[in-house]
Amino acid sequence: MSSSLKWLDSKNKNSNLRRKEIKPVLHIIIPALREQERIIDTVKYFLKHMITNKNVDLTIVTTQREFEKELKHQSTYQVVKSFVKKQNLLRISVIDSPYKTGIKAHQLNHALKKINDGYLTVYDADSRPHPNTLNVFY
Numbered sequence: 001m002s003s004s005l006k007w008l009d010s011k012n013k014n015s016n017l018r019r020k021e022i023k024p025v026l027h028i029i030i031p032a033l034r035e036q037e038r039i040i041d042t043v044k045y046f047l048k049h050m051i052t053n054k055n056v057d058l059t060i061v062t063t064q065r066e067f068e069k070e071l072k073h074q075s076t077y078q079v080v081k082s083f084v085k086k087q088n089l090l091r092i093s094v095i096d097s098p099y100k101t102g103i104k105a106h107q108l109n110h111a112l113k114k115i116n117d118g119y120l121t122v123y124d125a126d127s128r129p130h131p132n133t134l135n136v137f138y
Contacts (some may be wrong), residue, residue, distance in 0.1 A: 025118035026056045031107040032076045033063055035125040039076055040083055042125050050091060053134045061107040063097040
């Protein structure tokens with residue numbers, strides 16, 4: 001177990017968060033740029049950990065920067081949107097940042113405008129956090 005996970009677990013055992021019946025939503029945000037090849041594996045990884053944590057949702061934030069170059073296949077937005085629709089995944093959303101310039105921070109700021117409550121965590125498309133991370137949080 002990583003040192004961060006151990007710390008979170010030790011702090012969380014007696015916290016008010018564990019004792020509350022109504023738990024705040026944990027928003028997982030993944031900014032993505034040209035991640036067509038790996039994004040579905042990423043969504044599946046987080047989805048299997050969301051099954052036991054009903055107060056967790058996942059948002060993939062794509063960007064119009066993806067269209068700087070001509071695409072030969074679907075964009076990351078199209079890949080995720082299609083997967084979410086086919087699987088009827090209600091707790092997974094896809095937001096497309098309209099900016100054709102900018103960096104990851106711009107994508108995150110765009111997503112934050114749509115989140116009003118709860119906690120927030122950010123991962124990259126190639127992130128695979130320890131499987132107990134969400135369980136320890138709650």
